[in-house]
Amino acid sequence: GDVIRFLMVFVITTMAFAFSMTCLFQKSQDPDEIADMDVPGTSVIGLIYIAVGEVNTFDIIANSRNMYLTFGVHVVYCILQTILMLNLLIAMMAKTFNLSMDDTHRTWIFPF
Numbered sequence: 001g002d003v004i005r006f007l008m009v010f011v012i013t014t015m016a017f018a019f020s021m022t023c024l025f026q027k028s029q030d031p032d033e034i035a036d037m038d039v040p041g042t043s044v045i046g047l048i049y050i051a052v053g054e055v056n057t058f059d060i061i062a063n064s065r066n067m068y069l070t071f072g073v074h075v076v077y078c079i080l081q082t083i084l085m086l087n088l089l090i091a092m093m094a095k096t097f098n099l100s101m102d103d104t105h106r107t108w109i110f111p112f
Contacts, residue, residue: 002092010085014051017077018043024070030063037064050074051081 018040025038036042037060050057057074064070 002089002096006085006089006092009088010051010081013077013080013085014044014047017073018047020073021047021070024066024073025064028063028065034063035060047077050078 021043022038022040025034025043028034028038031038035046037046046054046057046060061067061070061074
């Protein structure tokens with residue numbers, strides 16, 4: 001249950017940021033240097049790589065239509081995915097752990 005909810009939030013935020021990155025890379029200065037980030041599917045895959053630790057994206061950002069706005073969106077996405085999503089996952093798991101710990105007496109004393 002917790003992992004499904006976490007993945008739903010992860011997918012929704014990744015899709016939202018992928019759409020914004022796709023819009024920022026439309027009509028870029030050098031279309032050959034943006035690694036197809038103006039295509040929605042490639043933006044989603046690129047953001048998933050960023051979420052798992054890819055850090056070599058500054059050359060791509062430099063060739064976007066508005067480098068500073070793209071860099072800002074990139075930084076916000078990195079902060080959101082690494083810090084807030086990890087905290088969300090920990091909070092949901094702690095809630096599940098507390099609910100299961102409240103039920104331990106019945107589980108261990110009366111197994112049948």
